[in-house]
Amino acid sequence: MNTAKNTSLKTLTRILSAIAGLAMFSTLVLPIWKIELTAPQYPEGLEMYIYASKLGGEVDIINGLNHYIGMHTIHEEDFAEFAVLPYVLGLLAVFGLLTALVNRKWFFYLWCAFFVAFVVALGLDFYFWLYNYGHNLDPTAPIQVPGMTYQPPLIGFKQLLNFGAFSIPASGGWVMAAVGTVMAVLVGYEIKSKK
């Protein structure tokens, strides 16, 4: 008879955790989020990419356009997040690999909690930055539409004057979404298997 509580993980959980951990390393190099801009006079479109440690895409062009409505220019140096993010993502990745090695349920649940907390924190941080970017406008801006603010969407589409802004995960973000989904399923799987 099994008197001790089963504290180790199912083999599937260990394997998938290890794979998820490895996958998380890719978020260090892949773009995590992107904002696509479209306008009548930009048939070619404009894109801004957010990576773990830098910005990508046509940031300079977007900065050039935004000064008309008083939005502040975006510079990589202004983001303290870029110093920290690579380490946090790396840590999450290592955590995943360790989960497979340590083979303890509590370790696995801790990793999941860490992951969820991180995603929520990242989302909040991004939201507040977007809020500030869209509301904190230069009072001497040439184009002023009364009551108008330009907060880009956290996720999804929003029309801002002549520009349509579409905020959506980039390849790295999809990896994280996939990892998160796998982790959620595994949590359920682990809980169910206790019975």
Place this chain on the structure above:
Amino acid sequence: MTRVKLIGLTACAALLALSSCKPKGAQSAVTGDAAQRVYVAPGQYDEVYSFTSGGFSGQVSVYGIPSGRMLKVLPVFSQDPESGYGYSEETKPMLMTSHGFVPWGDQHHLAISQTNGENDGRWLFANENNTPRVARLDLTTFTTSEIIEIPNSAGNHSSPFITENTEYVVAGTRFSVPFDDENGDIPIADYADKFSGAISFIKVNPENGRMNIDFQLKTPPVNYDLSHTGKGPSSGWFFFSTYNTEKAHTLLEVNASQRDKDFILAVNWKKAAELAKAGKGRTVKTKYAHNVYDEGTHTATSELLTDVTVLDVKDLIDEGFAYYIPCPKSPHGTDVDPTGEYFVGSGKLASLLPVFSFSKMMKAIEDKNYEGDFDGIPVLKYDAVLHGEVQKPGLGPLHTEFDNEGNAYTSFFVSSEVVKWNVKSLEVIDRQPTFYSTGHLTVVGGDTAKPYGKYLVAWNKITKDRYLPTGPELAQSAQLFDISGTKMELLLDFPTIGEPHYAQMIPADKIKDNQKRIYDINENNHKYVSKSEDATKVERNGNRVDIYMTLIRSHITPDNIEGIRMGDEVYFHVTNLEQDWDLPHGFAVMGNNNAEILILPGETKTLKWNPTRTGIIPFYCTDFCSALHQEMQGYVRVSPAGSSTPIRFGTGDKAPAN
């Protein structure tokens, strides 16, 4: 009584009918679905680029085919006040020659660079027929990169024609003249004895396209008209049409039309190049300009060269690299078919078209089948080289191009038509009228080893009633034909700028994806570049003032400038800081005895200004760049000569206070 009346009335009616009888003139039905075949819907692209010579405009124009819409005029040999070409300090050197600054040119023919006998779309070569020069344009920016002057020449008509791998650009003089190291102060009537014709072989660097004159041939005094390279079996040979073998120097209309046959000059250029390399030529002392535009510094420099290697053909007859082939009658075009076996001489006063065979020519040379010589150069027997004559093709043939199915298309100026005939069988297949008097025609890739075919454009010399009238001076007229079927079908009529003499048509796909959109500001090595607004400044050196200025939507830095004086030479060095697509800025100064400059993203251009009065002089951006373009302006304060007003400058918070 009624019978008489009836007969009388019938007779009157018949006479009336007869009097309005006219011989049937040239009718041309436009094919039924022509509109659909030339319509390029909004947002779609034309299939083909046509680079069309501007003739007496001095420029090259670019048309989209099949729509016939003009895309752009490229400044090459004439000043262009719209862009500042030939007005900005950076581009003035492009128009320097050994005669000094020449603000205009006569642009006749074009050649797209080739690889393995096919258009590769890297460069476009253009000739200048007045002050002899050849230009090279970069087809990633559609700008003029280099111009080289041709010494010992006068006029440069038989040019530029290139070899199958763009080893050489070949240029033949139009007018024979004394060479630059000979005494030119002689009676004009000494033409036959003392004048010579120069044919120049310009070597092209395969990496960067840079040109240098490798050697020239000194030939008897005739006029050179057109030429083309051999291909395939005739690779290594070049063919030139000559006229005025009568050696007339006056009233050429009559005196150069006397002989029944002039010549096609066949030159084994590979052999000539070897002879030049082996030192068989001599160095002629002369002066000719070589102007190069550097994309990194956005600046052109001009240097005067003094030496050129000349091979005197009459001293090297035994080397066997030059032969004359008789050709009726004052030939204009010398055109080689895609297989390289046949070449056609279009004698503009002839009533037939001779087609020569290269293999027969080689045999005639081998058998020494000569009918004599012309100034020592062997003249091959006409019948020994002839493949056959196209009988009664039309009147006044000028120029022939080919499709990819063994057919030739010849333009007829006097009978105002294009005639399609089969190269091998010499049979006339179709003829279509042109409106009016076509000079040259172009088939897409029609002078290469692998023509694309499908479209033919006839470039006409007489317009008259083709379009809405525009006073006594009318635009030239071009006709677009679909040649994919047996019969040629007229699709479209369109007016052109200048006078197209020739064109090169190339499928758009070969060029359109290689286009530059901006110049990288980080690669800008201009002497007076400002890579940011912080780098702008105003510096005085005696009477010379250098203003380092930037333009970006929608302000100018600096836009307030004080301390300029009467008598100053002011240089505005303007950098466009944009790095986005289709964002040029313009710049102009009130009352400037100069044009404007147009500056593309990442470029720096300099506009010179000598202030004409004291007071406040505005400047502004001239190219609509943004919603606040009207706000993109500034002022200069000009003080009297010798005043001590200090130099102060800035924009916004940095502008000088009062």
